[in-house]
Amino acid sequence: MSQQFLTSSLFIAVVLLTVGITMWASRQTKTASDFYSGGRSFSGFQNGLAIGGDYMSAASFLGISGAIALFGYDGFLYSIGFLVAWLVALLLVAEMLRNAGRYTMADQLAYRMRQRPVRTAASMSTVVVSIFYLLAQMVGAGTLVALLLGVESQAIKNVTIVGVGVLMIFYVTVGGMKGTTWVQIVKAVLLMTGSLLITILVLAQFDFNLSTLLGAAAENSGKGQAFLEPGLRYGGDFLAKIDFISLGLALVLGTAGLPHILIRFYTVPTAQDARKSVLWAIGLIGAFYLMTLVLGFGAAALLDTGADSEVAKTTGNLASPLLAEAVGGGAGSTGGAILLALISAVAFATILAVVAGLTLASSSSVAHDLYKGVFKKDRQVTEREEVLVARVAAFAIGAIAIILAIPAQRLNIAFLVALAFAVAASANLPAIIYNMFWKRFNTRGATWSIYGGLLAAVGLVFFSPVMSGAETSLFPNSDWAVFPLSNPGIISIPFGFLMGFLGTITSREPESEVMFVELEVRALTGAGAEGASSH
Amino acid sequence: MAENYRTTDERTAHATYERMHATKEFHELRRRYRGFAIPWTVAFLVWYLTYVVLSTWATDFMNTKLVGNINIALVFGLLQFVTTFLIAWLYAKHSAKHLDPLANQLKSEFDTGAHS
Numbered sequence: 001m002s003q004q005f006l007t008s009s010l011f012i013a014v015v016l017l018t019v020g021i022t023m024w025a026s027r028q029t030k031t032a033s034d035f036y037s038g039g040r041s042f043s044g045f046q047n048g049l050a051i052g053g054d055y056m057s058a059a060s061f062l063g064i065s066g067a068i069a070l071f072g073y074d075g076f077l078y079s080i081g082f083l084v085a086w087l088v089a090l091l092l093v094a095e096m097l098r099n100a101g102r103y104t105m106a107d108q109l110a111y112r113m114r115q116r117p118v119r120t121a122a123s124m125s126t127v128v129v130s131i132f133y134l135l136a137q138m139v140g141a142g143t144l145v146a147l148l149l150g151v152e153s154q155a156i157k158n159v160t161i162v163g164v165g166v167l168m169i170f171y172v173t174v175g176g177m178k179g180t181t182w183v184q185i186v187k188a189v190l191l192m193t194g195s196l197l198i199t200i201l202v203l204a205q206f207d208f209n210l211s212t213l214l215g216a217a218a219e220n221s222g223k224g225q226a227f228l229e230p231g232l233r234y235g236g237d238f239l240a241k242i243d244f245i246s247l248g249l250a251l252v253l254g255t256a257g258l259p260h261i262l263i264r265f266y267t268v269p270t271a272q273d274a275r276k277s278v279l280w281a282i283g284l285i286g287a288f289y290l291m292t293l294v295l296g297f298g299a300a301a302l303l304d305t306g307a308d309s310e311v312a313k314t315t316g317n318l319a320s321p322l323l324a325e326a327v328g329g330g331a332g333s334t335g336g337a338i339l340l341a342l343i344s345a346v347a348f349a350t351i352l353a354v355v356a357g358l359t360l361a362s363s364s365s366v367a368h369d370l371y372k373g374v375f376k377k378d379r380q381v382t383e384r385e386e387v388l389v390a391r392v393a394a395f396a397i398g399a400i401a402i403i404l405a406i407p408a409q410r411l412n413i414a415f416l417v418a419l420a421f422a423v424a425a426s427a428n429l430p431a432i433i434y435n436m437f438w439k440r441f442n443t444r445g446a447t448w449s450i451y452g453g454l455l456a457a458v459g460l461v462f463f464s465p466v467m468s469g470a471e472t473s474l475f476p477n478s479d480w481a482v483f484p485l486s487n488p489g490i491i492s493i494p495f496g497f498l499m500g501f502l503g504t505i506t507s508r509e510p511e512s513e514v515m516f517v518e519l520e521v522r523a524l525t526g527a528g529a530e531g532a533s534s535h
Numbered sequence: 536m537a538e539n540y541r542t543t544d545e546r547t548a549h550a551t552y553e554r555m556h557a558t559k560e561f562h563e564l565r566r567r568y569r570g571f572a573i574p575w576t577v578a579f580l581v582w583y584l585t586y587v588v589l590s591t592w593a594t595d596f597m598n599t600k601l602v603g604n605i606n607i608a609l610v611f612g613l614l615q616f617v618t619t620f621l622i623a624w625l626y627a628k629h630s631a632k633h634l635d636p637l638a639n640q641l642k643s644e645f646d647t648g649a650h651s
Contacts, residue, residue: 073608073609073612076609076612077587077590077612080583080586080612080615080616081583081587083615083616083619084579084583084615084619086619086623087575087576087579087619087622087623088576090623090626091571091572091575091576091622091626092572092576210605211602211603211604211605212603212604214603214604214605214609215603215604218604225598228604228606228608228609229594229597229598229606229608230590230591230594230597230598230608231591231594234590234591235591235594241591241592244587244591245584245587245588245591248583248584248587249584252580252583271638272635275627275630278623279623279627282619282620282623283620286616286619286620289616290616517552517553517556518548518549518552518553518556520556520565521552521555521556521561521641521645522552524561524564524565524568524638525555525561525564525638525639525641525642525645526638526642527552527555527641527642527645527646528548528552528645
């Protein structure tokens with residue numbers, strides 16, 4: 001049996017399994033609550049797994065272990081920000097959002113403010129964040145599938161992107177939140193099991209001694225002790241250091257503003273379950289990042305990571321799959337072939353699950369916020385109509401993502417993800433925090449902070465070396481880079497907060513202050529919050 | 536949201552919310568929640584940023600070896616995991632003991648209309 005045959009069969013198995021789950025879920029999706037929030041009937045543990053499934057993207061599974069394999073310690077820095085970020089979600093956001101809203105991030109703003117402006121703003125930032133994140137995953141999928149099947153061709157990459165796009169449209173339009181959540185759960189279990197297996201096999205080669213593993217990694221990397229120290233990737237001059245701090249800020253503050261994560265808190269019956277799901281998620285995600293540490297250093301110790309190696313040429317993305325092959329017995333062995341195919345299929349499942357979550361978040365916002373809240377402001381919209389619009393929106397967003405992903409293949413995946421986090425931290429988080437803690441906060445404050453943070457984050461990147469003026473830029477031959485950092489967070493996050501503050505103090509909205517009383521009681525006690533659907 | 540759009544039911548509910556908001560129990564609940572959430576948020580953000588800043592500027596310190604190939608940078612990074620798990624666990628305990636009973640009591644009073 002050839003490697004390609006084995007890998008392809010497992011890929012097809014993943015597709016069949018997820019399609020089966022979606023078909024099953026579609027029979028139980030009738031109401032708007034089913035479609036948007038899975039009837040709010042998932043348990044804390046199930047949702048914790050699904051959050052893990054949404055969050056542990058291919059960028060973290062393949063990206064972080066790959067970055068550790070190539071840059072040693074600095075790859076690890078990424079995962080720490082990604083994990084600590086969950087405390088923001090746990091302490092400040094999850095439970096109150098669950099109690100205050102129904103289906104989308106905008107709900108808790110609209111609770112006390114003028115519907116149209118805040119829903120429009122929140123919907124815009126939801127779609128922008130989700131599309132950046134979506135492009136990262138789809139571009140990753142194209143590269144990955146081509147590499148894993150061992151065919152280096154642009155056509156295969158394009159076909160993969162279209163295929164992944166079609167599948168995600170199918171999951172969301174047919175399965176809704178219920179189908180998407182089960183796909184996430186299955187993916188999370190596969191990912192944790194696969195990672196644990198490889199982690200144990202790697203550690204076994206070093207007698208379960210971390211120090212020995214690190215020593216072997218440092219030696220085999222050819223970089224010596226520097227490989228175990230910070231600075232290989234992010235070290236440099238003063239600006240490079242500021243750029244790194246800017247990235248660190250976006251990572252830690254972005255998570256609690258990611259729309260596809262926020263809507264997960266609505267899938268459980270109570271705020272206590274929302275808390276439980278975040279606690280499970282922290283445990284799972286933390287354990288996962290500890291495993292990527294072993295996988296990354298394991299790859300550095302056991303694989304060739306020199307400049308011409310396959311790991312280096314794929315910027316680290318193939319480190320985990322090739323490591324699986326190595327610990328399974330090496331290239332050509334049956335064990336190696338099986339493990340390589342297995343880990344590749346896990347990576348593929350990972351991508352499929354994450355893109356489905358993102359598509360659902362943005363189509364929910366388009367249907368619930370824009371269509372129902374803005375266009376049909378005063379007229380009753382039936383649930384059937386709203387769900388139909390959400391399905392059409394999922395189709396449209398999927399199609400747009402496919403069209404954008406083909407040219408976006410020239411962009412760096414890690415950068416797209418970092419940008420999504422920066423926009424989420426700058427545009428969404430200030431509005432969410434102010435809304436829950438500041439009575440005076442109002443419509444102008446909310447719209448200024450969302451648009452301000454959004455424009456600052458995207459605008460600064462446009463005028464940064466990412467776009468022009470450097471060899472690695474998207475447009476290397478022009479130069480309009482007036483902003484020296486590639487990560488906008490250090491400016492755009494405080495700017496989002498500042499705009500929210502200025503907008504609020506320059507306008508008065510007594511309505512919003514009256515309704516804050518209601519919002520606060522509801523957020524903290526759950527009185528009047530949306531319950532689970534009865535069937 | 537304009538007051539004129541509200542139904543009679545919603546207006547009654549609003550009066551209940553207002554009454555609940557004014558109770559001692561609610562003030563206590565809010566105090567307990569904020570008394571935990573805000574200081575701990577400041578603490579973990581400062582702790583995380585200290586780690587990020589040390590990783591960029593204090594590399595000599597971070598590169599100090601402790602045991603074998605394990606240096607301060609690695610231990611510091613792993614400590615971030617430990618503190619994240621620890622704070623999450625503390626919050627779970629705090630809310631189960633000090634927040635949930637009070638919140639549930641207020642909620643059931645709202646549901647049975649004890650305040651209306």
